[in-house]
Amino acid sequence: MSTYVQVCEDENEEPMELPLEVDGGLLLSTVVGQFPGASGVKYRSSSSAFRGVRLLDGVLHLPEDGWNNVFICVFPKENKRKSDDVLESLSKTKRMEKYHKCSDLIVLGLPWKTTEQQLREYFESFGEVLMAQVKKDVKTGQSKGFGFIRFGRYESQLRVLAQRHNIDGRTCDVKIPNSKDGSGQPLSSxxxxxxxxxxxxxxxxxxxxxxxxxxxxxxxxxxxxxxxxxxxxxxxxxxxxxxxxxxxxxxxxxxxxAAPKQDSRMGGPFGRGGGGGGGG
Structure with missing residues (x-):
């Protein structure tokens, strides 16, 4: 008779060999020691149906088919529900994580005179600024009235997006350049x-x-x-x-x-009025 039995937590996982007792029984404590929370074991019979192994006084007794099968741990339904809840929570966390990444933000309505250094200094009050750029005309070198910034922390980005800004005496808007709906309108909170x-x-x-x-x-x-x-x-x-x-x-x-319906009359990727800057 074999002195070890193969046990796994799930049918598709690699089994672990656990020692049997001298009388051929398997202590439940031996199973729990490797698979915390387990309340028994089962195996797939020749009919492809699962069969449970009899548990008496803390000992799993030799099944009629012997210990030659791979045995799968059985857990209380409450633990299974908790496990499912944890997996669902992890899944939601992963879904959220993909959104919690900083992206380039467009700053609209910049005064013509605002420099990249001034742009950086203004937004550094919200957090670390990794990049600050004022878009300029290739030929004249004059500002086009908008620029881009990127923060090091996602929380800083949220705070900036949640309000309007006054830079060098002019009100400016900060947006994510490409929103989900492709219209340039901000996503609804x-x-x-x-x-x-x-x-x-x-x-x-x-x-x-x-x-x-x-x-x-x-x-x-x-x-x-x-x-x-x-x-x-x-x-x-x-x-x-x-x-x-x-x-x-x-x-x-x-x-x-709860997003309101889009106004089809809004023109351009930045809404009515476009992204041009102003004097000042």
Whole structure:
């Protein structure tokens, strides 16, 4: 009789050999020592169905087919649910991570006189500036009235995008050059939360959605109309959540975009008025 048995956590994983006792039994503690949380083992029989191994007084007893199969750990359903929740959380985290990268930002409406050094110095108040560039005419060397910046930290980028700026006495806008919809319009930071119940308060929503990103506003209409709005600092958080269902206080809510319809009359990639600079 073999003194070892092959055990794995999942059917598609490499098995590990665990020692059997003198009487041919397998201690559950031996299994748990290598696979924490396991409550038993099973194997696939000749009929392709899974068969469980009898557990008595902490010992897994020799199955009728012997120990020659590869045995798979069995975990309590509660642990399995926790494992699935962790995997779902990791999946969402990875989805968010791909958005949390700095990109080049376009600065529109720069005064003609603003230099690259002045542009850099202004935005350094928000965080480390990796790049600051004023676009100039190739022939004349004069500023075209716009430029580009890039930050070292994503949080700095968010703060800059969330407000308008006054540079050398002129109001300037900062945007991501190529937004998702291809129109040059900024992504919406607001989501529509549907299927709400009256026991869900604004504080409940703020607490729940804060796990995804910084919440700047929560609005629930009065009188109650079974929906609400949540606004994030980061518009990409809102975009990722759209289309998902979540549970708040035992109620399944559905999230969709709260972005207003685009005005087809807006012209050019930078909206009405284009990206030209001004005097000053």
């Amino acid at each position: 607001k989501i529509f939360v549907g299927r709400c119940t009256e026991n869900i308060t604004a504080d409940d929503m703020r607490t729940f959605f804060s796990q995804f990103g910084e919440v700047t506003d929560v609005f629930i209409p009065k009188p109650f109309r079974a929906f609400g709005f949540v606004t994030f600092l980061d518009p990409n958080v809102a975009q990722v959540l759209c289309g998902e269902d979540h549970i708040i206080k035992g109620t399944s809510i559905h999230i969709s975009s």
